Amino acid sequence: MADAAKNMAVIGEEASFSGIFKGHDLIVLGRFEGQIEVGGRLRVGPKGHAKANVRANAVEVEGEIEGDVRCESISLMPTARVRGVLSSKRLAVQEGALVEGSINPGSAHQADPAPKAPAPPPQAAPAPAAPGETKPEFEPPK
Numbered sequence: 001m002a003d004a005a006k007n008m009a010v011i012g013e014e015a016s017f018s019g020i021f022k023g024h025d026l027i028v029l030g031r032f033e034g035q036i037e038v039g040g041r042l043r044v045g046p047k048g049h050a051k052a053n054v055r056a057n058a059v060e061v062e063g064e065i066e067g068d069v070r071c072e073s074i075s076l077m078p079t080a081r082v083r084g085v086l087s088s089k090r091l092a093v094q095e096g097a098l099v100e101g102s103i104n105p106g107s108a109h110q111a112d113p114a115p116k117a118p119a120p121p122p123q124a125a126p127a128p129a130a131p132g133e134t135k136p137e138f139e140p141p142k
Helices: none
Strands: 008-011 016-023 025-028 031-038 041-044 049-061 064-066 069-076 081-093 098-105
Touching: 008 016, 016 025, 025 031, 031 041
Parallel strands: 008 025, 016 031, 025 041, 031 049, 041 049, 049 064, 049 069, 064 081, 069 081, 081 098
Antiparallel strands: none
């Protein structure tokens, strides 16, 4: 048996699984509901349906995923249907794939959104006019 097959789990077309899956590689050909954490690759086959939050190195979707997906790379095949938030460094979408939600490029493991730019410092109020002197109501910026 090849080393890759030793670390691979398969949920068959007629099978369904609910819960938390942690492992190296997972192929979903049937139905999965819960949470998926794989150190390698998640593949959702053409008839596969995963309603889950996913953390993986690579994700390949031919079927359906509903939930948040955080990965290094994701490939959406022409039959893919994805609903949720995709956070990935690399994204490949083939014609015909459907994405409902948002795509956040960048690090898949980024816990917080990008820091906001600091607010500009407040501008000083104009100096009051000296006695007997009038100042215009509007001064153009210097």
